[in-house]
Amino acid sequence: MVLHLSTFHREGGAAVAASRLNRALQNNGIASQMLVHDSDITEDNVTPLAHSKWQKKLALGRFIGERLAFLPFEKDSSVRFAYSPAVVGNDISGHPLVRKADILHLHWINFGFLSLESLKKLLALGKPVVWTLHDMWTFTGGCHYSRGCNNYLTHCCNCPYLSRPGQYDVSFEHFEIKARIYEHANLSLVSPSHWLQQLVQNAALTNQLSALSIPNCIDTDIFRPKDKTGIRNRMNLPRDKKLILFAGANTLDIRKGFLYFREAMQLLQDESYEILIFGKSGSNAFDDLGTRVHYLGKISEVEYMVDAYNTADLIVVPSLEDNLPNTIMEAMACGTPAVGFETGGIGEMIDHKENGYLADFKSSVSLAEGIQWVLKNNEDKDLSLNAREKVLHNYSEKVVADRYTQLYTKLL
Known part of the structure; x- marks a missing residue:
């Protein structure tokens, strides 16, 4: 045993x-x-x-x-x-x-x-x-x-x-x-x-x-692609916007790089984008993000978490030090491409421009470019399919x- x-x-x-x-x-x-x-x-x-x-x-x-x-x-x-x-x-x-x-x-x-x-x-x-x-x-x-x-x-x-x-x-x-x-x-x-x-x-x-x-x-039967439109309807989220997800156990943990996410979103300033966030957070965490934020709070129910990953168009994980983030694995299992810094184990999970985008370390500009690149290049869902396949074969x-x-x- x-x-x-x-x-x-x-x-x-x-x-x-x-x-x-x-x-x-x-x-x-x-x-x-x-x-x-x-x-x-x-x-x-x-x-x-x-x-x-x-x-x-x-x-x-x-x-x-x-x-x-x-x-x-x-x-x-x-x-x-x-x-x-x-x-x-x-x-x-x-x-x-x-x-x-x-x-x-x-x-x-x-x-x-x-x-x-x-x-x-x-x-x-x-x-x-x-x-x-x-x-x-x-x-x-x-x-x-x-x-x-x-x-x-x-x-x-x-x-x-x-x-x-x-x-x-x-x-x-x-x-x-x-x-x-x-x-x-x-x-x-x-x-x-x-x-x-x-x-x-x-x-x-x-x-x-x-x-x-x-x-x-990860259990790929639980974390799997689902109907995005249906989920957005149930969660009262806009169907005509690109939703950019930031998820973490604590959004205020400096190591999770929320500062760089904020700066990247301020650089983008695109009305077609909105932000989706879940995890622990302080009351002022979402000030000055430059666009509308949908905060889901701390999620403990697995099915609701799967829905959150599925409703997003991509996930941003700008961690400064991280081993093998569950958030990237979970999102990719649901067919959601990831953008993150090439540091720690993140570079082993994200294959640059195949299932996501690896940004230059501590560069908000590069992070913003990565977000734009994924949203532009995933219209045919190739990145989403590749993300799911990466998880199936490795995790x-x-x-x-x-x-x-x-x-x-x-x-x-």
Whole structure:
């Protein structure tokens, strides 16, 4: 049995990817279960660590404790959730599902679910451990994305996330702890993108560990092309406008590049375009976008999300650092072309001028040109067809489940 370990069940891109893999493996005949920190959603083969109200309060307390542990060190509030010290967590080494598992499969484990100490105890069990990386935390002193800092290539210190960076700061300390934990671990690292795999192979903490790249998966029977006109009628959206979609877990996250999307839309100023947005957002996020905005809020219902992707003419993903964005995969599965910066794993998903457009990094002008190019060149829907085909051949459940099954078999 494979046991997936994830802080969240379906909250955030990493949890969504982990949940999809758990279901994909089950659909392909693999005994697979998932253990999460807490969840308000009931799903077969998914077990929350916190069941009772008291346990849920403890789970919240661990999250708060983890944040408070970093508070004295943080540079400012903008980095509060971008660095995880992993000093608070659960010891799950004796949990019945952990004991029963043949393979332990880690995903995103921070925010009070697993600490470095509990990670050490898991690895000490001697079971084969697969770790799918959803950001850079595994091989840094604590940051989830390095924002251009390359200290992890040699040894983390002088961390730009800290209020008092130094040669022996807290990032140095946590780097040392991880080095000791990994030294004799039966650990295989999986990167959803080749971009992240290259970082793993270059990082000082992980360059001696087994590493490969397997993408995330998606259910292409759920995320599929649908009738655009019918959806727009149901959602009271205009049928005579080109709808440009921006989607993300948090539109105000600097890493998601909303600033560049705003500047690109201000450059376009075309009355035939309107904007469609879903995700978390602040009250002033849509000021000065230069055109009408249809804000759908945070979407948790899958069918409604599929409709949102289908009603759009393209999706814009101007992330500055990203692994293998679910939003691009979801949109392309629905036949919606994507425009994004050529950075991280985005360049592996978007084939330039075949199923979308790769804009020059941090160029709002290039982003605007990409939006115009896709809208102009997709009248015959070739880009849409290519986008769907890319997902079917690379990210479908069976394709990804087969690759993980081969890895598990090899480890056992």
